[in-house]
Amino acid sequence: MVSTGSTTGGTKITLAKGLNMGLRKAMENDPKVLLMGEDVGKLGGVFRITDGLQKDFGEDRVIDSPLAESGIVGTAVGLALRGYKPVVEIQFDGFVYPAYDQIVCQVAKMHYRSRGRTPLPMVIRIPFGGGIGAVEHHSESPEAQFAHTPGLKVVACSNPVDGYWMIQQAIASPDPVIFLEPKRQYHATKAELDENTAPPPLFTSRLMRRGNDATLIAYGPTVKTAMLAAEAAAVEGHSLEVFDLRTLSPLDLDPIYDSVRRTGRAVVVHEAHGNLGMGTEVAARITEECFYSLEAPVLRVGGFDTPYPPSRLEESWLPDLDRVLDAVDRSMGF
Amino acid sequence: MSDGSAAFGHDLAEVFGPAHLDGGADVGAEMVQLLTPEGERVHHPEFDLDFSADEVRGFYRDMVLTRRLDVEATALQRHGELGIWTQLLGQEAAQIGAGRALRAQDYVFPTYREHGVAYCRGVDPQHLLSLFRGADFGGWDPHDHNFGLYTIVIGAQTLHATGYAMGVQRDGLVGTGDDDRDMAVLAHFGDGASSQGDVNEAFVFAASYNAPVVFFCQNNQWAISEPIDRQTRIPLFQRARGFGFPGIRVDGNDVMATYAVTRAALQRAREGSGPTLVEAYTYRMGAHTTTDDPTRYRLNDDVESWKLKDPIERVRVYLVRNSLADQAWFEQVQAEADQLGHDLREGCKAMPDPTPLSMFDHAYAETPPELLAERDGFAAYLESFDETAGAH
Numbered sequence: 001m002v003s004t005g006s007t008t009g010g011t012k013i014t015l016a017k018g019l020n021m022g023l024r025k026a027m028e029n030d031p032k033v034l035l036m037g038e039d040v041g042k043l044g045g046v047f048r049i050t051d052g053l054q055k056d057f058g059e060d061r062v063i064d065s066p067l068a069e070s071g072i073v074g075t076a077v078g079l080a081l082r083g084y085k086p087v088v089e090i091q092f093d094g095f096v097y098p099a100y101d102q103i104v105c106q107v108a109k110m111h112y113r114s115r116g117r118t119p120l121p122m123v124i125r126i127p128f129g130g131g132i133g134a135v136e137h138h139s140e141s142p143e144a145q146f147a148h149t150p151g152l153k154v155v156a157c158s159n160p161v162d163g164y165w166m167i168q169q170a171i172a173s174p175d176p177v178i179f180l181e182p183k184r185q186y187h188a189t190k191a192e193l194d195e196n197t198a199p200p201p202l203f204t205s206r207l208m209r210r211g212n213d214a215t216l217i218a219y220g221p222t223v224k225t226a227m228l229a230a231e232a233a234a235v236e237g238h239s240l241e242v243f244d245l246r247t248l249s250p251l252d253l254d255p256i257y258d259s260v261r262r263t264g265r266a267v268v269v270h271e272a273h274g275n276l277g278m279g280t281e282v283a284a285r286i287t288e289e290c291f292y293s294l295e296a297p298v299l300r301v302g303g304f305d306t307p308y309p310p311s312r313l314e315e316s317w318l319p320d321l322d323r324v325l326d327a328v329d330r331s332m333g334f
Numbered sequence: 335m336s337d338g339s340a341a342f343g344h345d346l347a348e349v350f351g352p353a354h355l356d357g358g359a360d361v362g363a364e365m366v367q368l369l370t371p372e373g374e375r376v377h378h379p380e381f382d383l384d385f386s387a388d389e390v391r392g393f394y395r396d397m398v399l400t401r402r403l404d405v406e407a408t409a410l411q412r413h414g415e416l417g418i419w420t421q422l423l424g425q426e427a428a429q430i431g432a433g434r435a436l437r438a439q440d441y442v443f444p445t446y447r448e449h450g451v452a453y454c455r456g457v458d459p460q461h462l463l464s465l466f467r468g469a470d471f472g473g474w475d476p477h478d479h480n481f482g483l484y485t486i487v488i489g490a491q492t493l494h495a496t497g498y499a500m501g502v503q504r505d506g507l508v509g510t511g512d513d514d515r516d517m518a519v520l521a522h523f524g525d526g527a528s529s530q531g532d533v534n535e536a537f538v539f540a541a542s543y544n545a546p547v548v549f550f551c552q553n554n555q556w557a558i559s560e561p562i563d564r565q566t567r568i569p570l571f572q573r574a575r576g577f578g579f580p581g582i583r584v585d586g587n588d589v590m591a592t593y594a595v596t597r598a599a600l601q602r603a604r605e606g607s608g609p610t611l612v613e614a615y616t617y618r619m620g621a622h623t624t625t626d627d628p629t630r631y632r633l634n635d636d637v638e639s640w641k642l643k644d645p646i647e648r649v650r651v652y653l654v655r656n657s658l659a660d661q662a663w664f665e666q667v668q669a670e671a672d673q674l675g676h677d678l679r680e681g682c683k684a685m686p687d688p689t690p691l692s693m694f695d696h697a698y699a700e701t702p703p704e705l706l707a708e709r710d711g712f713a714a715y716l717e718s719f720d721e722t723a724g725a726h
Contacts, residue, residue, distance in 0.1 A: 034504075060503075060504055065539070066535070066538050066539055066542055068531075068535045068538065068539075070493065070531060070532055070535055071493060071532075071535035071536070071538065071539050073493075074490065074492075074493025074494060074496075074497065074532055074535065074536070075493050075494075075496050075497030075500060075536075075539050076497060077493065077494045077497055078443075078493065078494040078495060078496060078497020078498035078499070078500065078501065079497045079498070079500055079501045080497075081476075081482070081494060081497070081498055081501075082497070082498045082500075082501025082502065082505070083501065084501050084504070086497075098531070101487065101490070101532075102490060102493065102532075105487045105490065106485075106487070106490055106494070111696055111697070111698065111699055112471075112696050112697050113471040113472065113483055114471075114472070114475075114476065114483055114696075115470065115471075115473075115695065115696045116695070116696040116699065117475045117476060117477065118476055118477075118483070119699045121699075150697050150705075151697055151698065153698070153702075173700070174699035174700055175698045175699050175700055203702065249702075250702030250703065250704045250705070251704065
C-alpha cells in the first residue's frame with residue numbers, strides 16, 4: 001500500500017535529495033538527458049535540487065541559462081527536436097508565465113502538429129505551493145492551467161521516495177511532463193529509500209491510508225495535510241481513506257471511484273484556488289461515476305479565490321488540518 | 335514620432351553616426367546588392383560571388399515556380415479550396431536565395447510563409463496546401479527535409495532554432511572543418527516578429543552560447559497593417575550589434591546577393607563563429623494573407639514603386655542581356671510552371687478530408703486511457719447515427 005515508510009535497508013533522504021539522486025540516475029542512464037535553468041549549475045539551483053550535478057556532468061549537460069523563462073523552454077524545445085531530453089527548472093511557480101506560450105502552444109502541441117513525427121520528451125520542473133514565507137509570485141499552484149492543456153502530462157510528487165522515482169519516470173516518458181514539486185517539503189522530512197523496490201507506474205494514483213467513512217483526495221503538499229487530518233479524525237472515531245493523486249493529467253481515478261463507492265463521501269484538498277481547480281474536475285468525475293453511491297456532495301478544500309496573500313497571512317489562506325476536518329464534518333452532516 | 339525623434343535623435347546619432355539624427359528603420363543603412371533592379375551585375379567587396387549560367391538559370395526557374403505556387407494557392411483560396419493562404423508574392427528572391435544557400439545537413443525553422451524555402455528543401459507543395467486547407471498542420475516529416483513544420487505563433491520558432499543549434503553544438507557538428515558534416519540552423523522570421531520577446535530571447539541565448547544559427551529576417555515592410563517604423567527606430571540588422579553578433583542588410587529582392595550573404599552567414603555558423611542576423615530587405619507585394627485588405631493601410635504608389643524592383647524580372651533581364659537563356663528556355667520554364675499549377679489544382683481538389691476519429695491521434699505519444707475512452711465514446715456516438723439510418 002504505502003512503500004514510502006519502508007523500513008528495509010536503505011538511506012534516509014529528503015525530497016530535495018530524492019530529486020537530486022533521481023536526476024543523477026537519469027543522467028547516468030541516458031547521455032541525452034540535459035538539465036537547464038537559472039542557477040542550476042554552480043549554485044545547484046536556489047533549492048539545491050541540482051546540487052553537484054554540473055560538477056560531475058559538465059556545463060554542456062547542466063546548463064546555466066540566461067534569465068528568460070520563454071527562452072529556456074523554447075530552446076529546450078529545439079534541443080528535444082534535436083534528440084536531447086531536456087529537464088528544465090523553472091525557479092518558482094509564479095515565474096512560469098513568461099514560458100506559458102511556449103509550453104501551451106509549442107511543447108503541448110508539437111507531437112500533435114507533426115502527427116507523431118516529432119515527439120517532445122522533456123520535463124518542466126516547477127517548485128510549487130506555499131508555506132515558506134516568501135514574497136509575491138513564489139508560492140503559487142498553477143497546475144490546473146497545465147492540466148487543462150491537452151498534450152501535456154502533469155504530475156506532482158509528495159514525498160522523497162516518489163521524488164526519486166517519479167522524476168526518473170517523467171524523464172523516460174515520451175510525452176512532455178510538467179513536474180510539480182512541493183517546495184515546502186523539499187527539506188521537511190526524510191524517508192527511507194529502497195532502490196530495489198520497484199516503483200508504481202508514473203501515471204497512477206496511490207492509496208496512502210485505508211478508511212471507511214470518507215475519502216480524502218490530495219496531491220503534492222496537501223498529502224501531508226490529509227494524512228495528518230486522517231490521524232486526527234481517527235482519534236475522534238472517524239476512519240478516513242487517503243489518496244495521493246500523483247498524476248493530475250491524465251487523472252487515475254478508478255481506485256478513487258472504488259473508494260467513494262464504499263465511503264459515500266469525498267473531499268478534495270489542494271492549495272490552488274478552488275474555482276476551476278483540480279478539485280472541480282475530480283468532483284465532477286466522481287459525481288458522474290459514483291452518483292448513486294454518494295451520501296453527500298463532493299467537497300473541495302483549497303486556497304481561497306484571491307491572489308496568494310502576503311506571507312503573514314498564508315497559513316490562514318492555505319488549507320490546513322482543521323479546514324480539512326471541517327469539510328469532513330460537513331460531509332458527514334449531510 | 336517627431337517629438338520622440340527630437341528627444342532621442344542625439345543619442346542615436348552618437349551610437350550610429352550622424353545619419354541617424356532622425357532615427358527610423360532605413361536611415362543610413364547600407365545594403366548588399368549584386369544585381370540591380372535593372373538587371374545589372376554589380377560587385378561587392380565582401381560578398382561578391384561568381385555565378386555560373388546554370389546557377390542563375392536555376393535561381394530564375396526556382397523563383398518562377400515559387401511564384402506560380404503562390405499565385406495558384408491564392409486562386410485556390412478564392413475558389414474556396416483553401417481556408418486561407420499566406421502570400422509570398424515579391425519575396426521569392428529572399429526565400430530562394432536563402433533556401434539555395436543551405437547545405438543538405440542544415441536545418442530550417444520556418445514561419446508560415448516560407449513556401450519558397452520549403453520548395454528548396456524538397457517539401458511536396460501539396461503538403462503546404464493541406465495545411466491551409468485545414469486537413470492537417472503540415473504533412474511533411476521535418477526529419478526527411480531538415481525543414482521544421484510551419485510555426486504560426488510569431489517568433490516562437492527562433493527559440494526552437496537556437497535550441498536545435500545548441501544541440502548541434504553538443505553533437506560535435508560545429509567547426510570540425512568537414513564541409514559535409516558541419517551544420518548550421520536557419521531561423522526565419524519577419525519584421526513584425528522582431529518586436530517579439532521570443533526573438534530577442536533567441537538573440538540572447540544564441541549569443542550567450544555562440545550557437546550555430548542564422549537569424550534570417552525578411553523585412554517585407556509590413557506586419558499586417560503595421561509599418562516597419564512601428565517596430566523599430568533603427569534598421570533591424572543593426573540590432574544584432576546590441577546582442578553581440580554581426581548583422582547585415584541585403585537586398586532581399588536580389589537573389590544573388592541574398593544567396594551570397596546567407597551562404598557566408600551559414601558558413602560562419604558552421605565554423606563555430608556563432609550567430610548572424612541577416613535582414614533581407616524586401617516587400618510584401620500581396621496581402622498579409624488572403625483575408626487581409628492592404629488597400630486600407632498602404633498607398634498604391636508604394637506598391638507600384640516596388641514593382642520596379644521585382645526579384646524575377648531583374649534576373650530575366652540579366653539572362654537575356656547576357657545571352658544566357660533563349661526564348662525556348664523561358665518557354666520551357668513557363669510550361670513547367672503551368673504543369674505545377676495544374677498539379678496543384680488537381681491535387682488540392684482531390685485531397686481527402688481526414689476522418690473524424692483521426693483527431694484523437696497523436697495528441698500524446700502514449701495516449702492516456704481517459705482519452706482513449708473519450709474517443710471510443712465519440713466513435714459509438716457516430717455509429718449510433720449509422721444504426722438509426724439502417725433502421726429506416
